[in-house]
Amino acid sequence: xxxxxxxxxxxxxxxxxxxxxxxxxxxxxxxxxxxxxxxxxxxxxxxxxxxxxxxxxxxxxxxxxxxxxxxxxxxxxxxxxxxxxxxxxxxxxxxxxxxxxxxxxxxxxxxxxxxxxxxxxxxxxxxxxxxxxxxxxxxxxxxxxxxxxxxxxxxxxxxxxxxxxxxxxxxxxxxxxxxxxxxxxxxxxxxxxxxxxxxxxxxxxxxxxxxxxxxxxxxxxxxxxxxxxxxxxxxxxxxxxxxxxxxxxxxxxxxxxxxxxxxxxxxxxxx
Numbered sequence: 144x145x146x147x148x149x150x151x152x153x154x155x156x157x158x159x160x161x162x163x164x165x166x167x168x169x170x171x172x173x174x175x176x177x178x179x180x181x182x183x184x185x186x187x188x189x190x191x192x193x194x195x196x197x198x199x200x201x202x203x204x205x206x207x208x209x210x211x212x213x214x215x216x217x218x219x220x221x222x223x224x225x226x227x228x229x230x231x232x233x234x235x236x237x238x239x240x241x242x243x244x245x246x247x248x249x250x251x252x253x254x255x256x257x258x259x260x261x262x263x264x265x266x267x268x269x270x271x272x273x274x275x276x277x278x279x280x281x282x283x284x285x286x287x288x289x290x291x292x293x294x295x296x297x298x299x300x301x302x303x304x305x306x307x308x309x310x311x312x313x314x315x316x317x318x319x320x321x322x323x324x325x326x327x328x329x330x331x332x333x334x335x336x337x338x339x340x341x342x343x344x345x346x347x348x349x350x351x352x353x354x355x356x357x358x359x360x361x362x363x364x365x366x367x368x369x370x371x372x373x374x375x376x377x378x379x380x381x382x383x384x385x386x387x388x389x390x391x392x393x394x395x396x397x398x399x400x401x402x403x404x405x406x407x408x409x410x411x412x413x414x
Contacts, residue, residue, distance in 0.1 A: 236263070270292055311351070365399065
């Protein structure tokens with residue numbers, strides 16, 4: 144997940160920390176400056192409710208947590224990929240995005256942070272930073288913010304002994320201005336609110352994204368591709384093929400256009 148943090152500071156500089164730094168120069172919020180955690184984030188069921196808060200500190204201080212590698216424009220930062228980090232001008236190796244607010248001027252600016260030590264959630268597949276090739280995404284059918292970047296874990300999603308794939312939905316294989324610009328390996332797209340390559344191109348690559356041979360929920364498939372065991376004869380539809388738009392589905396299967404899929408989906412009822 145892209146973590147947004149609100150940092151409250153007394154001005155844009157802070158006094159030198161007394162925790163190991165030998166510098167007499169003031170610590171500062173700016174490119175090349177470092178921050179320490181002053182308030183730990185609060186999460187409920189894996190969702191950040193209260194973001195972390197940071198204070199300026201010298202980079203050689205033992206409490207230093209991350210370095211500011213880029214300062215962006217003012218404004219708030221959301222904790223989902225819909226607030227594209229590309230629009231904020233952050234480098235690819237950004238681990239976290241912070242909103243820094245000065246008590247003196249009330250000016251709020253964004254800061255792109257890179258952790259001084261591992262782990263680095265901004266690295267491909269680690270669950271944070273920019274959404275780029277190698278990252279994994281999760282989608283939710285019932286949340287208002289129904290998209291989240293997550294780590295590409297090897298954990299399976301298993302329900303009642305049936306494994307649907309990994310815990311995440313699909314893996315990013317590219318970004319594009321439009322769906323037609325996705326690479327051939329992509330079978331699904333998600334469009335985020337971004338001025339830069341807003342279309343995220345996804346492949347299954349082990350995730351639970353439904354493909355040929357998988358079964359989906361008959362009640363929700365036309366809106367969101369929810370998985371369903373193929374043994375459920377009353378609520379399951381089976382995907383039989385993914386064919387180009389306008390092409391004929393094989394056998395007696397039916398065609399339908401499901402939002403997100405780059406191809407036409409062919410399916411049949413389980414009987």
